[in-house]
Amino acid sequence: MTRFADIGKKEAxxxxxxxxxxxxxxxxxxxxxxxxxxxxxxxxxLKHLGYKAVTAVTGELYAQLRHPSSLSVVLGVSAKLxxxxxxxxxAGITTAAKEHGYKDVSLDLKPSPNGLCISVSAEGTRLxxxxxxxxxxxxxxLLVVTGRLGAAYLGMQVMERELARFDKGESDRKExxxxxxxxxxxxxxxxxxxxxxRLEETEIIPSEGxxxxxxxxxxxxxxxxxxxxxxxxxxxxxPFEGNSFELGRKLDLDPVSAAxxxxxxxxxxxxxxxxxxxxxxxxxxxxxxxGHLALPEAGTVLVTPEGVELPLRAQGWAEEExxxx
Numbered sequence: 378m379t380r381f382a383d384i385g386k387k388e389a390x391x392x393x394x395x396x397x398x399x400x401x402x403x404x405x406x407x408x409x410x411x412x413x414x415x416x417x418x419x420x421x422x423l424k425h426l427g428y429k430a431v432t433a434v435t436g437e438l439y440a441q442l443r444h445p446s447s448l449s450v451v452l453g454v455s456a457k458l459x460x461x462x463x464x465x466x467x468a469g470i471t472t473a474a475k476e477h478g479y480k481d482v483s484l485d486l487k488p489s490p491n492g493l494c495i496s497v498s499a500e501g502t503r504l505x506x507x508x509x510x511x512x513x514x515x516x517x518x519l520l521v522v523t524g525r526l527g528a529a530y531l532g533m534q535v536m537e538r539e540l541a542r543f544d545k546g547e548s549d550r551k552e553x554x555x556x557x558x559x560x561x562x563x564x565x566x567x568x569x570x571x572x573x574x575r576l577e578e579t580e581i582i583p584s585e586g587x588x589x590x591x592x593x594x595x596x597x598x599x600x601x602x603x604x605x606x607x608x609x610x611x612x613x614x615x616p617f618e619g620n621s622f623e624l625g626r627k628l629d630l631d632p633v634s635a636a637x638x639x640x641x642x643x644x645x646x647x648x649x650x651x652x653x654x655x656x657x658x659x660x661x662x663x664x665x666x667x668g669h670l671a672l673p674e675a676g677t678v679l680v681t682p683e684g685v686e687l688p689l690r691a692q693g694w695a696e697e698e699x700x701x702x
Contacts, residue, residue, distance in 0.1 A: 386693035387602075406437035406499040412455075412492030420536050423462055425565040426495070427469025429643075432566050433590065434499040435477045436643050439572050440586035442511075443501030447481040448474050453494030454486055466495070477570045507582060512650050514584040514604040519649040520668040521657070523572065525562075525616045526593055527632045530639025532556065532563030534628050558618045566643040579660045583647035592638040594691040596646045598677050600670075604648070607675035610668035610689075613682045637679065638691065 410430055438445050450470055474482050535556050542548050553560055585603055587596040601608045612633055621632040649657050678686040
């Protein structure tokens with residue numbers, strides 16, 4: 378019997394499409410958040426939750442160089458939630474939708490037997506000129522990220538740690554304040570609404586983009602699969618919050634591992650042409666260059682400060698895919 382653990386999610390999807398009359402295409406930006414799986418209502422502010430759901434799908438549009446246009450939301454509401462609580466979720470949704478310039482927002486409510494469920498779909502438009510100017514990815518093109526990584530996973534661990542203390546009657550909110558940047562990265566991730574417009578204005582058009590929602594390793598492997606090329610990420614160039622390594626020691630977690638496989642950072646990984654490097658550095662100083670594309674035989678690797686190349690591992694990718702990229 379073939380198990381998902383043997384082939385991985387990506388290969389499973391490929392095989393399923395292979396046996397159907399349809400071609401696998403880039404999906405509309407869509408995300409489903411489930412209570413008990415994606416969030417814990419004991420500590421997750423409802424307004425932040427609605428905001429985060431919109432940020433997630435909007436990041437997928439920005440990765441595709443699209444301007445947000447329409448948003449569709451379906452809330453699965455359980456009996457334990459009352460109307461004011463749903464108002465809070467909706468307030469977060471509309472706040473984020475307004476920030477990112479959505480013109481149309483639809484909402485539907487359905488009963489849910491298993492807690493709160495948030496389904497969000499987004500549509501966006503891409504300029505024809507962007508389509509024309511979009512280059513083909515090449516080896517040595519730059520891998521750049523829009524913000525710091527690993528913070529969301531570390532922030533979630535802080536919240537879970539505080540919840541465990543609360544249950545024991547030992548709550549101490551000092552840690553929440555000390556690591557508020559990591560906590561904020563988890564509870565209310567933010568993206569610059571002007572990302573795509575700035576890229577268009579400076580005429581720096583990425584050949585590819587990917588939302589970092591399941592860890593940097595997953596995003597890099599997706600880029601490699603799209604381009605047919607290899608990729609090298611340099612561990613000492615991955616950006617972190619200032620005290621992430623201090624927090625990592627306290628939690629017995631490696632911040633580099635949190636960045637590579639933690640997920641929910643909702644930053645964007647872009648591939649920028651090497652010839653645009655100087656202009657890119659000048660115009661996008663808040664972004665970080667973390668690596669580059671490489672020949673296919675190089676695979677997808679993390680390069681340590683000592684120069685050792687470690688094959689990237691990512692959830693949903695079969696072990697043999699990881700080794701033979």
